[in-house]
Ligand SMILES: NC(=O)C1=CN([C@@H]2O[C@H](COP(=O)(O)OP(=O)(O)OC[C@H]3O[C@@H](n4cnc5c(N)ncnc54)[C@H](OP(=O)(O)O)[C@@H]3O)[C@@H](O)[C@H]2O)[C@@H](O)CC1
């Protein structure tokens with residue numbers, strides 16, 4: 001897993017390395033500069049001009065050191081200081097002085113110098129953005145903001161040092177003008193800005209450079225971890241050569257109504273493909289035949305049905321009796337019947353549970369109803385559903401996805417899967433997990449139903465909640481990526497479901 005830290009965490013790891021372990025900050029800066037220089041050298045020849053824009057803090061110091069390194073090795077470079085040399089941080093002041101002594105071409109930018117800078121930038125093969133890093137805590141304005149606007153018009157490649165200037169390391173929010181980089185070279189660990197949208201989209205490719213901060217120090221302060229292939233491969237349920245279907249559990253999907261059999265069928269398909277030994281769908285009468293026709297592997301239990309075509313709320317006992325995990329929600333409906341049925345399930349079912357879609361809407365504002373559950377409980381909201389659960393707006397959720405996912409997990413005591421760009425898996429305690437797989441093709445009807453079936457399938461096979469959720473979101477996203485080769489736009493959810501075994505096969509190659 002790849003650690004993700006916030007600004008405070010990074011500062012703590014820096015401070016530990018410098019003050020307690022005694023590695024001088026200038027050594028860290030030299031290493032940071034070398035990593036940026038190496039990335040720049042990969043992108044241009046030494047005869048190509050590199051313009052390095054430097055701010056007044058240590059981010060600027062990294063840039064000045066990088067410019068000096070490039071100049072010393074014979075590369076063409078010019079450093080532009082977007083600050084008063086008298087107000088530089090201690091280490092940046094050292095670098096400014098060194099740049100002078102090494103003869104690095106350098107200038108101090110003032111308002112009047114903007115047209116000349118614009119001219120200079122047109123000649124640059126690479127522009128290095130070393131204006132602000134983890135020290136930025138508010139929107140840029142004035143001269144730095146104008147420089148950022150200029151950077152965003154250049155033809156050359158833009159390499160950001162640590163964080164594209166204008167963004168906060170802690171969040172995915174666009175505070176104001178921000179550099180749109182092709183590459184970001186960050187140090188020691190990923191910051192939240194690199195994984196949360198929309199800010200992450202300004203980072204381009206992200207490289208984490210080792211500059212000498214011990215990995216253990218970083219992991220101690222990490223508030224999230226990005227899942228890697230090997231992590232989730234290790235979660236895959238073992239399939240012994242002598243296994244039979246009884247070893248892989250029985251997933252009960254409570255889903256579907258008249259006109260919404262498709263949602264239940266998609267979840268059931270994913271349940272089957274996720275490896276559950278048996279899958280039963282308990283559904284309204286009119287949905288029975290379509291589900292059976294689409295998913296012959298699944299059993300279907302008809303439930304008493306109301307005039308509106310959705311379940312009336314009774315008769316779930318027998319279906320629950322055979323389940324090892326239950327998933328409730330896709331296409332279920334929001335009327336009195338579904339509401340009664342959900343209450344009944346919460347009352348009777350004490351085993352592993354997934355709640356999605358309509359089940360989440362029915363639970364709006366009542367997350368604490370789940371608090372007493374001791375078995376794995378996974379909620380899979382999209383931002384709108386999470387907002388309803390918490391009584392806030394989707395915009396608020398999107399502004400701080402980690403915090404709201406965590407809040408919901410605290411309120412319900414379960415595992416919250418907040419869907420979207422880089423889906424998050426949150427529990428009340430412990431670091432968040434961030435899923436790197438997925439594609440815009442997943443933004444299509446039914447994709448969520450597939451995920452519900454998949455996570456339910458892993459719960460039925462006995463995985464702990466956080467692992468089932470992580471494995472589910474990872475495979476689901478990877479399946480969509482694979483399908484994207486043939487479906488460059490929206491990927492139909494049934495195709496996502498079909499690709500699950502291919503995604504799983506990739507992971508199984510990592511298991512031995
Ligand atoms: N620590 C280490 O060991 C290592 C650190 N490294 C590098 O240091 C970087 C962090 O450096 P940093 O802390 O000096 O902050 P930095 O981002 O350069 O900002 C400078 C100052 O700008 C100011 N400011 C804030 N917002 C503003 C705004 N909107 N508009 C205008 N001004 C604004 C604010 O001062 P304020 O005005 O609030 O007093 C702030 O202090 C880090 O990203 C990495 O690149 C590496 O060398 C590896 C080792």
Ligand SMILES: [K+]
Pocket residue numbers: 059129130131132133160161162163164165
């Ligand atoms: K920067």
